[in-house]
Amino acid sequence: MEIKNYINKIIHGTNFEVLEKIPEKSVDLIFADPPYNLQLEKDLFRPNQTKVDGVFDKWDKFDSLKNYDEFTKKWLLACKRVLKKNGTIWVIGSYHNIYKVGAIMQDLGFWFLNDIVWIKSNPMPNFMGTRFNNAHETLLWASTKKGAKYTFHYKTMKSYNGDLQMRSDWNIPICSGKERIKHNGEKAHSTQKPAELLYRIILATTNVGDIILDPFFGSGTTGAVAKQLQRNFIGIEKEEFYVEIAKKRIESIEPIKKELLNYKLEIKPPKVPFGNLIEKKFIQIGENIFSKDKKYKAIVNANASLSLNGFVGSIHKVSANILSKKSHNGWKYWYVERNKKLILIDELRSNYITKYHSDFKQNK
Numbered sequence: 001m002e003i004k005n006y007i008n009k010i011i012h013g014t015n016f017e018v019l020e021k022i023p024e025k026s027v028d029l030i031f032a033d034p035p036y037n038l039q040l041e042k043d044l045f046r047p048n049q050t051k052v053d054g055v056f057d058k059w060d061k062f063d064s065l066k067n068y069d070e071f072t073k074k075w076l077l078a079c080k081r082v083l084k085k086n087g088t089i090w091v092i093g094s095y096h097n098i099y100k101v102g103a104i105m106q107d108l109g110f111w112f113l114n115d116i117v118w119i120k121s122n123p124m125p126n127f128m129g130t131r132f133n134n135a136h137e138t139l140l141w142a143s144t145k146k147g148a149k150y151t152f153h154y155k156t157m158k159s160y161n162g163d164l165q166m167r168s169d170w171n172i173p174i175c176s177g178k179e180r181i182k183h184n185g186e187k188a189h190s191t192q193k194p195a196e197l198l199y200r201i202i203l204a205t206t207n208v209g210d211i212i213l214d215p216f217f218g219s220g221t222t223g224a225v226a227k228q229l230q231r232n233f234i235g236i237e238k239e240e241f242y243v244e245i246a247k248k249r250i251e252s253i254e255p256i257k258k259e260l261l262n263y264k265l266e267i268k269p270p271k272v273p274f275g276n277l278i279e280k281k282f283i284q285i286g287e288n289i290f291s292k293d294k295k296y297k298a299i300v301n302a303n304a305s306l307s308l309n310g311f312v313g314s315i316h317k318v319s320a321n322i323l324s325k326k327s328h329n330g331w332k333y334w335y336v337e338r339n340k341k342l343i344l345i346d347e348l349r350s351n352y353i354t355k356y357h358s359d360f361k362q363n364k
Contacts, residue, residue, distance in 0.1 A: 003027075007211060010223065010235040010250075012243045015215035018236045019078035027082045027234070028151070028210035030089040031201060031222050033193060034075065036097045037068045068097070072104050075215060080108060082213065086149045088113065090201055091140045092193070098138045110142040113150070114168055118197060121173045141205070150205070155265040157204050166204070172196050181219050181245060188245045189219040198225040206231055208261050220246025227253045230261055270357050272349050274315050274330075275304035280356070282348045289315075289334045290342060296322055298334070315345070 003026040011018045062068040079089060089110065093101055106112070116139040123135035143150045157166035172194055179195065181188040198221050206212060208230045214222035217235035219242060226233035227250055237243050277283045278300065285302045298306040298318055306318045313321065315330030331349060335342040 003211065006234045007232045008223075008227075008234075010217055010220070010237060010243050010246055012237060012240055014238050015075050015236045016078055019075075019082055019215065022082045022213075022234070024081055025084050026211065027213045028084055028087050029202070029206050029212045030079050030083055030087070031198065031212065031214050032075070032079065032089065032091045033191065033214070033216050033218065034072065034091070034093070034097070034101070035062070035068075035216075036094050036191075037062050037065075065100070069100060069104065072097075072101055073108070076101075076104060076108055076110075079213070079215060080110070080144065083144055085144055086151070088141060088143050088150045088205055090205075091142075092118070092137055093140075094134070094137050098140065102140055105140065105142055109145055111144070111146040111148065112140060112142050113152075114141045115139065116141065117169045119169055119171045121171050122176065123174065139201075151207060151210075153204055153263055153266055156263055157200075159265055160200075160203070170197070170200065172200075181249060183245065189242060192219045193221050195221055195225050198222055199229070202226060202229050202231060207263070208258060217246055218242050220249045223250045224253050227255055230255050230258055269350075269353055272352055273304065274345075276356075277345070277348055277352055278302075278304055280352060282352055283336060283345070287336065289336050289345065291319075291322070291333065292335060292342065294342075 001021060001023075003023050006022055062071065083089060089105075091098075091101055091105070102112075102115075118137045118139060120135050120137070123133060126133045158164065160166065173196075175192045175194045181192060202212065202225055206229075209232065211232045211234065212222060212226045213234040213236070215236045217223065217237035220235060223233040223235050223246060235246060237246065274283075278285060283289070283300055285300055287300045288297050289300060289306070290297050296308060298308040301307055301312070304314070305312050306315060308318050308322075311318060311321055315334055316328055317330075319330045319333035320326065320328035331346040332344070334345045336345060336348065337343075
């Protein structure tokens with residue numbers, strides 16, 4: 001069956017069964033929130049004796065660690081088969097399971113790109129007072145193999161983070177309040193993840209129109225955010241109750257307009273040789289160009305080289321020679337004088353690109 005038959009659908013079934021039918025190398029990104037195997041054996045109570053609504057669901061219980069390992073290897077292998085060679089996978093877990101999952105991923109040939117620490121700004125307290133308050137979960141981000149190309153919008157995430165590099169520690173509150181989906185007054189899914197978490201992942205590591213697969217779809221957070229960000233999703237969920245919850249949730253999502261989802265920050269301008277500016281008369285042969293303080297003045301030769309005090313070279317070589325460096329970006333060093341004002345030659349290059357590179361102009 002073709003991949004288009006699975007797109008933007010929630011398939012009711014076991015992920016192994018469904019994944020073996022999906023075409024090989026057809027998915028751009030996988031987000032997996034598997035059972036954590038918390039091994040909770042008895043009810044937990046707060047100091048006021050009210051019961052803690054923990055994770056006691058059947059789907060989180062395994063007979064042994066060996067069974068859990070076998071289960072993990074099986075779904076990871078199935079996921080790797082459908083992942084494109086340049087695709088990536090995200091897996092989230094807690095200390096109960098993430099080290100086992102990570103080891104199995106490495107055994108299967110996945111190549112780790114990052115581990116992200118999701119710091120919960122409003123974690124559930126440790127009511128027993130016997131351990132540190134568990135206030136984080138770990139996400140593993142991996143490519144299909146070492147050296148594989150993958151999508152990462154570095155500049156976009158830097159802008160998202162206030163023009164600072166996005167770090168691997170993310171402070172995001174747990175899902176609560178209006179975001180928490182309820183059924184008959186109770187939370188519909190015990191481990192619903194916050195949409196903000198998926199928003200960062202999808203924004204950073206996919207493109208508009210990509211296919212995102214979630215083999216443990218649950219309440220449908222992955223699908224909801226994918227739809228919002230104009231991505232396609234495939235959800236696999238074995239509990240029919242969750243399938244219906246997720247469907248209703250996703251139907252209510254309004255996608256963001258595509259023109260607001262561009263990645264203009266990531267567009268690399270075309271390479272422009274200095275000679276192009278001379279050909280198009282942005283700079284004249286025989287003209288002087290200057291350092292910012294006008295301490296140095298070089299003359300422009302017909303072959304696009306510069307001459308300065310007997311030294312001849314490119315705009316980069318001459319500026320590097322002045323600064324006693326092995327290399328230097330001449331576009332950011334040299335200025336031309338126009339109407340008694342100094343203009344950086346990099347600005348002339350931008351003007352050239354805007355005028356003569358229509359494809360870049362449209363993207364810009």
